[in-house]
Amino acid sequence: MQSTMSWILAFLLLVLLAQPSWAFTPSRKNPPSSSLIPQSPTQLHSTASSEIHPAVQGWPEKYATQGGQLASSQGRGPRILHTEFTVQPATEYQKYQLNVDHWPIWTTSDKPKWTVGNQNKDKIMPYGELSFMISGVLEIISYGQNKVILVQAGDFVTFPQGFQASWRVLEEVTWHYYLY
Template identity: 30%
Template sequence: MGCIGVVNVTSINPYLTRRSNKPYNSRRPSSMAAAIRAESTEKLGITIEKNPPESKLTQLGVRSWPKWGCPPSKFPWTYSAKETCYLLQGKVKVYPNGSDEGVEIEAGDFVVFPKGMSCTWDVSVAVDKHYQFE
């Protein structure tokens, strides 16, 4: 069933009322935005930043990078150069050679794979990504 009409959020939760005559600004205070932004983590040689700020993606020109995609599948891969990518869609578990442990990446992740890494990609949800080799 679709939504019809307007809902008064204060009738649902009275704590959602605005208590100021200042214009509403949907941007979070910078300290909160910084706290929400995930830090980069490194696991098994793969660096992952969850949901990087759009300003970073813009600064790097990520949306103008080439795109690559694949359906659910499993395949070996070796990085002949460092790859930086940003997943638009999908879910993958990457198993570096010599490790029984995998690294899960998904839509919204900004990922760096080191030059020389050999691994197996296990794609569980079709991937669409921007990528750049250095």
């Protein structure tokens, strides 16, 4: 128990002190292999606000209880990929490096607000989120734009803190998520 608490405290200290130093180039193409491994750990929350959203505060524990503790000790784990809204197909190597299989899972299946066909207008992200779409299709229209973006199974999607968009579930969605 004491070893686990020590690890959690050390992890939190490391995460809080770290600053992200890179991001993938936003595109639907895979980045060069040399840019796949981040140069620094990620931070726990966005620098846009000094307050930590309650959902973000509980995130390290969610990751640890999903089995991510071992991967973290091996230098793998969740990181911020982009600072702007971005959708890109995931590679197996990225999923491995980010330890996606140990992130918590969220689904629309048990949430009436997110039933297929419903549109949630002008949702504002209270925290940053990186998600990996396991299944489903989500339509996103960024605030002030007329461009429809589809997020599909196999995609990474970055929602920066403060991102505002209208969302419509086209097929029931299930995804792994990392909050920051």
